[in-house]
Amino acid sequence: MIDLKVVNSVLAQLEEERGIPREKIVEAIELALATAYKKEYGKKGQIVRAKFDLNTGKTEMFQVKIVVDENSVLMEEPEDGEPLPAEGEEKDVYNPEHHIMIPDARRIKKDIELGGEMIFPLESQEDYSRIAAQTAKQVIMQKIREAEKVSVMNEYGKREGEIVTGTVQRVERGNIFIDMGRATGILPYEEQIPGERFGQGERVRAYLYRVEESGKGVFLKLSRSHPKFLEKLFEIETPEIANGSVVVKAIAREAGSRTKIAVASKDSHIDPVGSMVGQRGVRVSTVISELGGEKIDIIEWSEDPKKFIEDAISPAKTISVSINETEKQATIMVSEDQQSLAIGKGGQNVRLAAKLTGWKIDIQSAQKENVVKKETVEEKADVSEETPETPAE
Secondary structure (H helix, E strand, O other): OOOHHHHHHHHHHHHHHHOOOHHHHHHHHHHHHHHHHHHHHOOOOOEEEEEEOOOOOOEEEEEEEEEEOOOOEEOOOOOOOOOOOOOOOOOEEOOOOOEEEHHHHHHHOOOOOOOOEEEEEOOOOOOHHHHHHHHHHHHHHHHHHHHHHHHHHHHHHOOOOOEEEEEEEEEEOOEEEEEOOOOEEEEOHHHOOOOOOOOOOOEEEEEEEEEEEEOOEEEEEEEOOOHHHHHHHHHHHOHHHHOOOEEEEEEEEEOOOEEEEEEEEOOOOOOHHHHHHOHHHHHHHHHHHHOOOOEEEEEEOOOOHHHHHHHHOOOOOOOEEEEEOOOOEEEEEEEHHHHHHHHOHHHHHHHHHHHHHOOEEEEEEEEOOEEEEEEEEOOOOOOOOOOOOOOOO
16 A cells, blocks of 8 residues: 555655656556556547546546547558558547547536546546556655756756866776766866866865756766866956956966966956966965966956957067968067977977967067067967857867
């Protein structure tokens, strides 16, 4: 038998904690009971409905028949070779388990109309109470899982684009699974900072860039290599970013190695670079520590392309910057001793500067008036004020 105290307790909890009306769960239980009854005892074409009483635990089963006449149904299957009804005029074949002719229906209920429903009680089955109890339990458990999924989706859906914290559950094939409490976070190998290692039970902070729902539950897609992770870390450390006085204009990042970040101030009294660095470098040091020692160049964004490009190539000192706005190409002249610094190890410095500014950059070294060497970097960048919300999959 169904334990009514348990059922009512669970329904009250679902209604209070998850916001699911008990009527909706009872409807689901009745639908499941009707389906189970029809599967065990029903006949082909039969419409079965159930009525579950929460006060007594009693379940009543009914058969529903649709009222028809000879014009609304086919009295028998068309034989081979007979013309089929035209499209839009398809009719069901009369089934005494599914239909009732209108003259017969009106002997029972005088005012019944064509297309109406006639309801007839079905006999109870001896072992149906066991089936009913099991079915009710399954439906309630399913509703609890659905409610949990919806609740988690609502909770973490609002946190998409934020930094979240969890504990490492396990590592499989390079992917790190993180216990977030009510959901599991996944930090894919390609979203990790190269060289980082995390052990089971270790706490991890990451950027939540996507919330995904699947048959197995809700999964949170996390990243530590996303440019937005770095931006959000600065937002936590820098009140001027949090209150909107300082804005991040662009980020060019090679996770685990080096990042260039361009910032601007909306208040002329606030130094955007100084705000990011903090007193004695404490703010930027905290971010660098979280990123495992990743180097960070903080640059003041400028509307003047020459000034912006000159600052972006730092720490190298430039002699001159000339630009071709049509081709969006810049040529930077540096002294011979600054050339390797401007280019950077493996071309990283000039590559990040090109990505940050959105300009193709040529580095030329000058020895007095003679150009002795030239390096070219052509890399398109996102020059919008917003960095991409979702990393490439």
